[in-house]
Amino acid sequence: MNATERSIAAAEAHGAHNYHPLPVVVATAEGAWLTDVEGRRYLDMLAGYSALNFGHGNRRLLDAAKAQLERVTLTSRAFHHDRFADFCTELAELCGKEMVLPMNTGAEAIETAVKTARKWGYRVKGVPDGRAKIIVANNNFHGRTTTIISFSTDAEARADHGPFTPGFEIVPYGDLAALESAVDEHTVAVLLEPVQGEAGVLMPPPGYLAGVRRLTAERNVLFIADEIQSGLGRTGRTFACDHEDVVPDMYVLGKALGGGVVPVSAVVASADVLGVHRPGEHGSTFGGNPLACAVALEVIAILKTGEFQERATRLGEHLHHELGLLVGTGAVEAVRGRGLWAGVDIAPSLGTGREVSERLMERGVLVKDTHGSTIRIAPPLVISKEDLDWGLEQLRAVLAG
Known part of the structure; x- marks a missing residue:
């Protein structure tokens, strides 16, 4: 052997x-x-x-990681550290937003986006407690936690994992009319991949993302773009949404944000969206740790060169x-x-x-x-x-x- x-x-x-x-x-x-x-x-x-x-x-990323390894790798969010503010500032600027909530994995970031959208729905939009609805697309892949597979159409991912989390409605990907019909007074967000990677790199019809942006803005619904696979340079733009000049309310980022060195993910949005969180309501021991921030800062610097x-x-x-x-x-x-x-x-x-x-x-x-x-x-x-x-x-x- x-x-x-x-x-x-x-x-x-x-x-x-x-x-x-x-x-x-x-x-x-x-x-x-x-x-x-x-x-x-x-x-x-x-x-x-x-x-x-x-x-x-990648030498730039390894050098950034090695330098940080010699300084401090983890404080938890119980304390500030000297890389956190720069990371949040630089990533917010890259996205054209104001606030960043860092996590570790893509699935964690999607869970964070779901919680944020619901909290925004109750505290800002005024949706009755327990009635918030998030619309997603069929053939989606956003991760494999219990909540995320609750709105998956992949039978293999769902098998033997129920009961499932309610509060989601699935519509055909790329069908703007179906999406519009699904939006009601309890809808707090539309969560989509600009390109469905796991489904086989499925592309939306031309104009679809722009249509989603118009619809969600008109109906006071958050547009959440899962750019975990499609973002950070993969499609030829910083974000896949950029191809239609679309800026969603919330970016969900991961994978390349850690440069293949450490797991780094984040939700990036405006202050009136991420500002709904209060101390103790959501967190992560490793989210936004110094090592992750140091590597991600170098990733952002690389992306800024184009x-x-x-x-x-x-x-x-x-x-x-x-x-x-x-x-x-x-x-x-x-x-x-x-x-x-x-x-x-x-x-x-x-x-x-x-x-x-x-x-x-x-x-x-x-x-x-x-x-x-x-x-x-x-x-x-x-x-x-x-x-x-x-x-x-x-x-x-x-x-x-």
Whole structure:
């Protein structure tokens, strides 16, 4: 039994089976490349579901983390620390907002957004206690806590986890008329992904986000944009909402905010929205810790240069052109996405998304399947055009059989 087999066997024996990873065991990583315990290199075309937008081992992020490790890593929110104010100020400015509520994971941030919207509904909008409603879209993915799966349409995520949390209404994604019909006097928020990543990188119809923004403003309803995967450079803009010049009432951020170094998430909104929270009503021991703030501050500084947004735009155009050539060949049924992010629907005759992912792994490329026949492509934004082309060459070879 080699090192890979030993590691996988131990993981299977002692780790809960809530994931079904590809049979590769990563030991080191740099930029867009991973190296396994056997010394074989792989091109990372997933980037930790966008958590690694700025690449593995990004020197600026590692230096920021190392410097902070020598100073202080955790105080809890019982005390102030000297990185917190700068983090909140800089992130609020990046979003064009006033206040930041930091957490750790994306799911925590979504839970925070839900609690904030309900509290705002009761204290500001005047919704009767216990009647607040939040509208979401079908095929959504916002996390896997009990409350979040309560408004999921994924049967696998919901199975055996009930009873579920009430207070949500699900409408078809991209259907503005259905959304408008669902809004009533008790609606406090509309929670949407500007691009549905887990669903297969599903894009909204042109004008949909702008329509949601108009509707929610007219009906005094908060528009919450889950930019955990789509935000922070992935689509070629700082936020996916930027493509329609839309500014939601609340941004929910995570993944790339921690640069793949530490988990960092946040809810960002105006003072009249986040200002509804009072001491003791919501919190997190690790949320907004000094180490997280130091890394996130460097992420924000990187984003302010615009370099990675430009790279995602330029290389994304190339990626989608090359993938588009595969549509109609009998190998690929559809391609969706924006920037360095694509969902590729594989023809069922060639195998499942999992099988195609395994064949790509054998050729040194790592992607991930979703919903049976779809593979997701989302390399770190640091990837070179030459490496991207090499990865696409391996995909073409796999599809050709």
